[in-house]
Amino acid sequence: MTLTAFVLLILSLALTLNLYFPVLSNARFMVYSFATGWMAGELALQIALIEMLLAAILLINGSFSGLIGFFAILALFANWLALLHHHYQGQALGPVVESALQKALGVDYRAAINPDLRSALQLAPDFATQLRPFKRDKTGLTITRNIPYDHHDLKLDIYAADTRPASAPVLMHIHGGAWMYGDKAGQAVPLMQHMARLGWICCSVAYRLSPSATYPDHIIDCKAALSWIKANIGDYGGNADFIAVTGGSAGGHLSALLALTPNDPAFQPGFETNDTKVQAAVPFYGVFDWSNRDQLQHNAGMQSILEDRIVKQTLAAAPTLFENASPLLRITDSAPPFMVVHGDKDSLVPIGLGRVFAAELEAASDNAVVYLEVPGAQHAFDVFASPRSEHTKLGVARFLTHAYSQHLAHSGARQTS
Numbered sequence: 001m002t003l004t005a006f007v008l009l010i011l012s013l014a015l016t017l018n019l020y021f022p023v024l025s026n027a028r029f030m031v032y033s034f035a036t037g038w039m040a041g042e043l044a045l046q047i048a049l050i051e052m053l054l055a056a057i058l059l060i061n062g063s064f065s066g067l068i069g070f071f072a073i074l075a076l077f078a079n080w081l082a083l084l085h086h087h088y089q090g091q092a093l094g095p096v097v098e099s100a101l102q103k104a105l106g107v108d109y110r111a112a113i114n115p116d117l118r119s120a121l122q123l124a125p126d127f128a129t130q131l132r133p134f135k136r137d138k139t140g141l142t143i144t145r146n147i148p149y150d151h152h153d154l155k156l157d158i159y160a161a162d163t164r165p166a167s168a169p170v171l172m173h174i175h176g177g178a179w180m181y182g183d184k185a186g187q188a189v190p191l192m193q194h195m196a197r198l199g200w201i202c203c204s205v206a207y208r209l210s211p212s213a214t215y216p217d218h219i220i221d222c223k224a225a226l227s228w229i230k231a232n233i234g235d236y237g238g239n240a241d242f243i244a245v246t247g248g249s250a251g252g253h254l255s256a257l258l259a260l261t262p263n264d265p266a267f268q269p270g271f272e273t274n275d276t277k278v279q280a281a282v283p284f285y286g287v288f289d290w291s292n293r294d295q296l297q298h299n300a301g302m303q304s305i306l307e308d309r310i311v312k313q314t315l316a317a318a319p320t321l322f323e324n325a326s327p328l329l330r331i332t333d334s335a336p337p338f339m340v341v342h343g344d345k346d347s348l349v350p351i352g353l354g355r356v357f358a359a360e361l362e363a364a365s366d367n368a369v370v371y372l373e374v375p376g377a378q379h380a381f382d383v384f385a386s387p388r389s390e391h392t393k394l395g396v397a398r399f400l401t402h403a404y405s406q407h408l409a410h411s412g413a414r415q416t417s
Contacts, residue, residue, distance in 0.1 A: 001072055005055075005063035009072045012051050015040050016082045022347035022378065027301030033347045038378040041086060041345070042386035043133065048083040051076070089376045090387030094124060097372060097395035104362075104370040105402055113398075114405040120198055121398055125390035133385040136189055141196055144236075145185070149228035152208060154221055156229075157184055158236055159192045159202040167239040169404045171195050172229060172278070173204040174258070176249030176380070179218055179310050180210045187248060190385055191393050198397060201238035203229055207254070211309045215325060216267060218310075222254050223267050227274040242407050244280035244400055248380060249349065252286025256327035256357070259283075259336055266324070280403040282339045282396050285349045285379055288357040289328040291319065296352040328357050331364050337406075339370040339399045341392060343377025370399055 019041050023033035040047055055076055058064060064073050101109060110118060129135075140162050146155040160168070173192055175182045184204040192202040207213075207221035230240045247255035259281035265272040289296070290306055292315070297303065306322070307314050315322050323329050338361055342354030351373070358371035372395060374381065374388055382389040 001066060001069040002058070002063040005058050005069065005072060008051070008054055008058065009075060012076060012079050015047070016079050016086075019044070019086055019345070019376070019378075020082070022345050024298040024347055024350075027299045027304070030298065030301060030347050034379050037345065037347065038380050041376060041378050042090075042381055042384065042388065044083045044087040044090075048080045048087070051083075052080060086376055087387065090391070093374065093388055093391035096375065097391050100370050100372040101395060101398060101402075104368045105399070109402055110398070112405060112409075113402050114408060117198075117401050117405060121401060122194075122394055125387065125394065129385045130387060130390060135385075136193065138193070141193060149205070149225050151221060151224035151228070154206045154208070154225070155184075156203050156205040156225055159196040159204070160237065161196050161199060164196075164199045164201070164237060166237065167234075168199050168201045168237055169242040169400075169407075170229060170233055170238045170240070170244070171200050171202045171400065172226060172243055172245045172255075173202060174207070174222055174245065174247035174251035174254045175204065176247060176251040177209070178305060179213075179215070179250045180305075182209075182250075187251070187380075187383055188246065189383075190389060191246070191382065191396060194393055194397060195400065198401070200400075201233060201236055203233070211312075215311045215321075218250075219254055219257055219261075219267050219325075220269065222258050223276050224271065226258065226276050226278070227268075227271055230275060241411070242279045242404055244282065244403065245278045246282040246284070246396070247286075248284035248382065249286065252283035252349075253288065253327065255281055256283040256286050256288060256338075257325065257330065259338070260327050260330040260332070278336055279407055280337045280339075280400060282341065282399065283327075284341045284382060285343060285346055285354065286327065286340075286357075287349055288353050289326045290322040291315065291326050291329065293326075293328070294352070294356060296350045296356070298347075298350055302349075328353075328360065331361050333364050333366050335361060335365040335367060335369075337367045337369070337399075337403045338365070339372065339396060341372045341374065341382075341396070343374045343379065343381050343388075345376055346379045348379040368403075 018037045023029045144158045173188050175187045184206045205225040208217045245255040262277035340358040344351050362369040377388050
């Protein structure tokens with residue numbers, strides 16, 4: 001057995017092992033575990049095929065000779081079966097998504113969706129889309145970039161279909177990146193393009209990033225963006241009466257915090273009287289508790305980032321600041337409809353945070369709370385088209401369309417009463 005074959009075997013096994021058992025306890029290796037697990041998990045089929053091709057070339061060249069080579073081939077076969085199982089787990093996500101929606105919204109929730117909107121909903125992913133996971137098809141869409149929203153020179157992008165309703169519901173997206181990285185153009189694109197094709201106006205907003213920015217700058221900026229959208233989205237064909245918010249990771253935290261703190265003057269300096277209420281929220285794998293009340297963090301890495309770069313104070317010195325920044329501790333019975341999404345193999349944000357947040361929100365809120373726990377999904381699993389990403393995207397579309405239909409029904413009832 002040659003050194004090249006041995007390296008292929010070790011790398012293949014390590015990559016697959018990390019999919020099923022991501023590193024959690026060590027802050028540094030946790031990041032490496034995420035980076036490799038995220039790509040390998042959502043491209044499991046492609047990686048399995050590449051490994052098979054490389055192994056076949058090496059086998060033909062005699063690199064797996066001898067008894068050790070024979071056992072190495074057996075180990076690679078087991079590895080490929082594990083990768084294909086991971087891929088199939090994503091392909092089989094549809095019933096899991098539907099079950100989560102039915103549990104929260106009712107078995108017949110689709111019957112409550114406006115018939116015109118229901119007819120446009122897609123229930124199963126396109127296989128062709130998954131074959132080109134990084135392709136961003138802009139057909140039929142207009143994307144207007146870098147629109148200033150009159151706050152610290154920050155800007156937003158608007159995604160809209162070329163043909164859309166005269167007054168379209170709005171989806172506001174807040175990007176992730178540990179409150180320090182990322183941008184409004186690189187995340188949640190599959191979801192925003194899909195919702196735009198369903199007739200929504202999607203706004204992806206920028207906010208000031210740490211370490212230059214200090215919390216609560218980030219949430220203030222998001223509130224300012226929302227305020228601008230409410231005042232101006234009508235000029236782009238949007239309906240300011242229905243705005244939903246979404247985001248992943250840091251954006252999951254900010255979208256949940258925004259949804260749970262409507263009109264909070266502490267987060268609206270200079271525009272305290274502006275309405276910042278949203279009608280629905282879909283946070284993905286958010287850091288819902290900065291106080292670590294339940295001791296759910298895998299290690300000290302998250303607290304170190306928050307204290308050193310984001311808040312720039314310690315939790316011990318400013319506990320109230322950390323608590324007020326925690327969506328988990330801002331839950332009220334007036335929370336809008338929520339859909340909380342989290343992968344059960346997330347190495348950066350503990351799955352326990354998603355579970356606890358969804359459970360406490362469901363117990364307190366007068367509105368529906370959908371909790372979707374995605375089997376096998378790492379952090380950021382939804383960034384590009386994959387089986388898990390596509391099934392989740394379609395489920396979010398059904399949730400948002402249901403929420404909008406309920407809004408339309410209630411609005412109509414108010415107008416006729």
